[in-house]
Amino acid sequence: MNIPQSIGAVQDMLGAQGYVCGRALGTVAFLALRLGRPLFLEGEAGTGKTEIAKALSLALGRRLIRLQCYEGLDAATAVYEWNFAGQMIAIRTAEAAGGVDRAHLKDEVFTEEFLIERPLLQAMRPQSGGAPVLLIDEIDRTDEPFEAFLLEALSDFQVTIPELGTIAAPEPPIVILTSNRTREVHDAVKRRCLYHWVDYPGFDREIEILQARAPEAAESLSREVVAFVQRLRTEDLFKKPGVAETIDWAKCLLALDVVSLSPEVIADTLGAVLKYQDDIARLQGSEAKRILDEARAGLAPV
Incomplete structure (x- = not known):
């Protein structure tokens, strides 16, 4: 598939894959595709940074190559x-x-x-469907030496193997880097990328996302779920729930044939929304009912 020729076309293309994309993110994604620049997405976990790479891969019919970052990652594993x-x-x-x-x-x-190719080298190879989508996921988990090593790949789209020489991509891959901002990534990496902060969506946007990813959910339940999660994000939690948790929770509620939230249902399914016991403990007893009442109070009639 050819690269979309407008911001709206990018939004429509991603929307067809179930990824609801706002104008700001659609703009930076369009520019990354048009200019051949890496796209650096930073934000809280669960806000859809990784999913956009998957959606782009499917929409463009390109191979998705994923490099999952972790502490101690080195060239032998990455290249x-x-x-x-x-x-x-x-x-x-x-x-x-x-x-x-x-x-x-x-x-x-x-x-x-005798060469075993890892993600960065694979991304430099010719692909039958066109340049692949290279996802460098959670780069903030690596260390500075690996960031320095990445500069060659991001600047010239090439990697060097001492025994074989330099291997350059015939067509630059579509590169997406993500960071949960557990630490600051070096400016030298960011300068080679287009940058976008992926924030939690507003109420209407999150409803739209939920309808795209869990279309079988009734509108009334979707509105309650999103209102509760958005109200939950204002609480003093160790880890606020992302959009991924909103979707997971809605699917859990559907599997239980729940049509409306109640304190009892919330207590039974909190593990789909919150991932730390301290956060779950805070919502025991009357706290879940308080947040649910406040969430419902803010909902406009359907």
Whole structure:
């Protein structure tokens, strides 16, 4: 599929994949596609940063390549590593045959035949459906040395393998980086990207998202769920629920054939919304009823 030619076309394209996209995010996504620039999405967990990469991949018919970041991630895991077992077998086979030229043998075992490609290298390879979508997820979990290593990939869309040389992408991948802001990512990385803060959506937007992802939910239940979650986000919680939790909770309620929220239902299903016991404990007893009453009070009649 060709790159959309307008902001509205990007919003429509993502919407067709169930990803409801506001004008601001649609604009920066359009510019990233049009200009071939990496897109850096920062925000709270569960606000849809990862999902936009999945939606773009599906909508454009491109392969999705995901690099899940974590502390201690290095080039060997992110770019490539050598198949040492295969190399040893090749060396022993050559030695058994006799007449081994060690200099020649070294060239033979450090070839693409023994190369194990990891996400960054895979993203530099030609793809049948066009340049892939490369998702570098939760980059804030890595450390500064890995960020420095990423600069070559993001600047020139190429990676260097000492034994083989530099491998450049024939067509730059569509790069999306996400961060939950557990720490600040270095400015040098951000400067190479278009930046957007993905915030919690407003009430109407979250209703629209929920209707797209859980269309079987009745409007009245959807409104109660969104109103309760939005009111919950104003509480002093260790981890506020994201949009992902709103969707999960609605699907849990549907599985239980719930048609309307009650303190009892909320107590039984809080594990779908809150992920820390201290937060769950705060909503025991009358607290859930208080928040539910306040959420309902703010709802306009349907």
